[in-house]
Amino acid sequence: MIYVVYGLIIFICLFIIIHLIAFIIFKRNFVPILMYHRVTDDVKPKELRYIEHKGSTLDLDSMKVKVDVFNKQMEYLKKKGYKTKHLSKEIINKEKKTVYLTFDDGYSDNYEFAYPILKQYNFQAVFFLTAGIIDKNEFMPIDENDKRKENRLLTWDEAKEMVNGGMQLGAHTLNHIWLTNDDVNIEEEIVGSKRLIEERLNIFVNTFAYPAGMYNEKAVEIVRNNFECAVITSRGSDFPNNNKDPYLLERETISSSDSMFMFKLKLFGIHRFLRKLKWLNKLRGVIKWLLRR
Template identity: 35%
Template structure:
């Protein structure tokens, strides 16, 4: 009987020991769980930080695009005519551009940079002429070529082959040397004073005639006299031009819509200091 009692007590003690070990095991398991969770939490921020760094990185700084678009008419010595710039003054301006590190870009390059994410050189400048005077070919062309520049001419289509204006062969030679020939209407009218039908004819027929003569697209336009309104701008857009230039002062930037682009007027009496100022301040 005594042996039986001792055996029962031994079994009871053994049971208690086993029970205590089981509880201890459970407690240990629970104690490890927060540690595991903490380790997981430490890993997650590290992964997130790495992913964020790879995605965004340090963005490279890009200077906002602002480009001066110079515009001239005639390069010829004629006292009292502000439309005609003396050749020596024009050449002095081109020397200035060269010495300051400017590179001429085409209207096509400008369009791509402003609206399509294209690239431009560090110091871009666009050189334009209005109307299509013959001296653009006989005088301005050799000067520009001498200093490594090209230009774009907004041509009045009815003036081609006329006295004092460029001929078809001259226009084609300019194109062969990297110049652009673009639209400036048929007859150089004040477009805001015309009815819609006449405006469309001026724009459409000029574009078609130039494209036929040149054998290539004409994509850009300048308003004669800088004269335009909302309806005229819409007509230019509807005709298929990609950009249109006014005579309003300032540089171009992507915030301007394609049919209201500003230019930098270069006139006879401005002097080199004024020329320099207009190339340093977009809001001159």
């Protein structure tokens, strides 16, 4: 019996040591790229948030980080000595204590609330604009039933002001379509969005974000031919641990429900490391299955 106990203790110790070593190796190459969408206090009560969109149920407000929460996150980064940079192909050469801040879609609250806070801490961020919708002064497809001014996108003037304030702009297609759809001209959506931002603001756009992180070989090929680097959303265990391909950079999603503790887990890479452990995902599946019974 005593040998079984000893065996078990040795197994647990080895298990922990192996994972610690794996984390240290992972951490050496980990570059945090944080993904935000909106920074706003315009959040609906939980029961009113869910809508049906493109065949799935979405929590409309899960991507809204409250203004004071965002401020606290930036304050923490500043206090800990993090610096921010523009996205470029150099991202794969990891620099110590560098964090990349990214915002998708181009909502006006990015200008109204996120931009002043970023300036206050002297941080830079990249804003991926849905260029065609901005140009037509329309609303995002997801907001078609809620066209209040709170849901409007940036204007070109606001975007220009942010560029002058040190921010970077990236492309995010013209109309926020899924690039895996067969019935859209994805070349036009990808390259057209880059051209439109460049023309309207007289800047060079070197980076791209795949809407909803959806891509296929053809989309990546077009992106490779037109940009220096591109970002996806956070992915499960099937995607490689580290960002080796500058055209498929995985990000850490910062959502409205994240506590400061969770923010730190995402910033330090612990959240991604755990997400990539296949055995942990299987265990999670078994626990969920047992709870449903």
